[in-house]
Amino acid sequence: MSARAQTILGKAGRAHVPVFAALGDETRLGLVTRLCEHSPQSITQLTDGSRLTRQAISKHLAVLEHAGIVESIRVGRECHYEFHLKPIDDMKSYLDEVSRQWDEALGRLKAFVER
């Protein structure tokens, strides 16, 4: 039972690892914030105001795109990035599941103690 539950959460959870990892960086979380307020923006736009190189920003954006949090759209000579909500929503659902699992575990513990 425990093993089964772990498998369920484990399989579902594995897909979220890249998303968590993508957001586990200050620069990238900042980029997501910017894009979430105002989308789309070009790489140069996103580089302005940052102390990093365009290349660095570009790499971070690639990581975010790999995680599905962001999508690149070529417009002429510019590359626009736009925010996608879905992975974040999926992550929230996953966290809800974790939360639920935890409550259940507490319930089992309580029942065990009171027995």
Add this chain to the structure above:
Amino acid sequence: MSARAQTILGKAGRAHVPVFAALGDETRLGLVTRLCEHSPQSITQLTDGSRLTRQAISKHLAVLEHAGIVESIRVGRECHYEFHLKPIDDMKSYLDEVSRQWDEALGRLKAFVER
């Protein structure tokens, strides 16, 4: 306005970076899952079933503890780790905020287009 919103999210978001980073690893997400189902567990218990060394697991647990997701409690010669829900809940609130911000941005965009 945009800058202010970014500052707000940025400041609040910065605190969540370690939590995201902590969960952005398959091994650690697995540990969290195990601890969330059944808490507390000792390091040796958590090492069983994994192909990694006790030391590796121990390091991962230290990372999780640093992020506040888990807490270590010394019991005799054993070190028990127990799950904490709060950082996950905080993260969910933060993601809700991001979601809200995004909806707002969409609203602004729609209003702008329809004008």
Add this chain to the structure above:
DNA sequence: GGTAAGTGCAACCAGGAGGTTGCGTATGAC
């Protein structure tokens, strides 16, 4: 057509993350 702007690609570098091994130490069991 010439020039500047916006990117992509590749090489390169430093540092940190993930992992192991070896050893020391405290605690429980007998």
Add this chain to the structure above:
DNA sequence: GTCATACGCAACCTCCTGGTTGCACTTACC
């Protein structure tokens, strides 16, 4: 008291990540 268990610490290794620089290429603009 002795021995096994559970753990911490430190050194070490490898590889990936974050970041830069230099150059080539496409596209807009005049």
